[in-house]
Amino acid sequence: MKPVDIGNLLEHPEVQRATSPISESVKGRRAFKPPVCRVFESKFTKVVPVEKFHFDIDPEAQRQLPDIINNKVQVVVGVDQPSDAEAKAYRRPRRIGIVFSGGPAPGGHNVIAGLYDAAKRANPENRIFGFLVGPDGILENEYVELSDELVDAYRNLGGFTMIKTGRTKIDTPKKMALAKETILGLALDGVVIVGGDDSNTNAAFLAQALFADKVQIIGVPKTIDGDIQVRDAHGNVLCAMSFGFHSAARAFAQAISNLSNDSSSDIKYWHFCRVMGRVASHLALEVALQTHANLTLIGEDLADYVDTQRLEKSKKEKTTDYTAYGMTLRHLSRVICESIVRRAAVGKNYGVAVIPEGILEFINEIEVFIIKLNTIIAQYNATHDKDFHTSLPLLSQKLDYLGHLVRDTPIGLAPNVWNARDDELFNDLPEFFQEGLLTERDNHGNFQFSQVPTEKVLLDLVKDYLKILRDQGKYKIGIHADYYAKILKKAGLQPEYYGPILFRDYGQSEYLLVKEGIISLRTLKNALVQGGAMDAEGTIPPAIEKIFNQSVPKFKTQSHFYGYDGRGTDPTKFDCTYTYNLGLTVFSLIANGATGQMAAIRNLEHGFEHWEPMGVPIAPLMRLEERKGRLTLVLEKSVVDVNSPAFLVVKAFRENWLAATPSSDQYRRPGPIRLHSDREEDRPITLMLNAIGQKIDG
């Protein structure tokens, strides 16, 4: 090739375009204008309280949040001809702060864009400030004033890059005082907290603390985990899903669908995919619907598990067997093995399994460890100068400390929180898992599931048990009857003669399974000799040996973690539209005097034309939960309802998607996230299914 002048090359417009950080996709996304709900086509909006929704109020929430506990659901309504006073109030200049809190979720930038556009449209003098790096930005008075340029650069783009995020919780009087100082110092009229359950909890406490100062605080339901779903006491859905869930699920599903293609092509790997979702299995459920992976575990389903055999046995013995209720790790690994063995029997020694990151929370024995360790760590921190992890950085030191608890209960810790049996069971766990269970809790006191290689824990148990099943001759690869016949005929042997000696079901099924007793060349030879097919001195015919070797499974696995990639993906059209409208809703709530409310869009589970922007009161949704070893008021998390249509559909298709039959696999290819495509799913399948049968209630 002729040498090129690098200077000329770099100046070439095509080269400049190809190497620019602003790709064509980014340009397209920035230019996309999400549709707006009908109410936002009006120049003004007002909010109307709705009396028909009721909540069961926790007395502790009543006590701690007296000024916002009686808030009602407020529906946003478009107003075309407001009175002068209404127009004046709506348009009065405002200063609004916004902060991201917790993990990123696709669509966050559009919440900002929606708020910014609505605020500037109401009054170009309105000013919006973005607090930097999460709630720390509020505590440290670090912010940036948003401009057209800054907002336009991030429209419809993933990540929380514009102002970053963090997990600090405003949970002490000192932090609350700092937050107040910043907010009042900046003379803010409103603060918007875009976050998950813990961050919306923060929003409620801030709303209470700043109520007298007339600073309005609004929350926005964000989290890819999809565990902010709000219903009233009668089950009416007010917020069907937090934003970011759809995009993350689609990103995971696309990657997992690619693995299904690989796995069913190369037919040698089982891919174990852990997908994010700290506690609830919503993401795994959606991924199952999107991909039809062979095996998807749903934590909430396991929690309901009852071992009927154990139960029967204990009934007969007139005893009570508490271990019959709930799934153990060992039992779960057996359930997985059963699926692997059944697929192998029809020649499919490969597959794709989806494991929710939070599954351990639903395994009895592990959940008990997590609760006990949370209590022990919290108690240690409360009584020592240094915290547990700083004082005892090494695993061996932590284990020693636990061992010492068995002998000597410290003051403040209930006796038997850690007993000899706990210590023994804990010491039986693999080191990496012990380490995982003892990791530092996050700022909200949550156990950090993302730091524990759950799939590895399960895989180790699965491998051990599969080895046992292989040695027992129960785990075998089925050999296609035609293939067997072809190989034998080619070698001049009669398939019908050898068939009944080698296989347990010869002539009855499409896939032939080598007899259980034939597990090695030695046992193969024995079978042939006993069947009269060869002398004890002879050698096994190579064609028979070949068939036998092909029936012996190798269990080869690949494990994957889908989390941070999906959190950072560009949003789907659904999330772009949802979040932009959430931003518009936030402004309507603030402009109409609301506080302690969470912006929400009702009827998300139905088509866009039914979407209804509203404010949902946060305080009545709060419950007492154990955090850092103490009962704390938090927004209740929503986990997968095992009676929901989405779960029942997945359950009904389980056998089908496992595809432990000679027919082909049922994998579904959801395709990549595209902003401009009619083919992209326009909302989560989970929502679509859950909406069926539900009356659209305007």
Ligand code: FBP
């Ligand atoms: P949020 O609840 O803050 O949205 O975060 C959820 C999540 O993405 C979980 O799925 C995951 O377990 C966790 O964040 C990981 O947190 P970290 O960013 O601290 O690793």
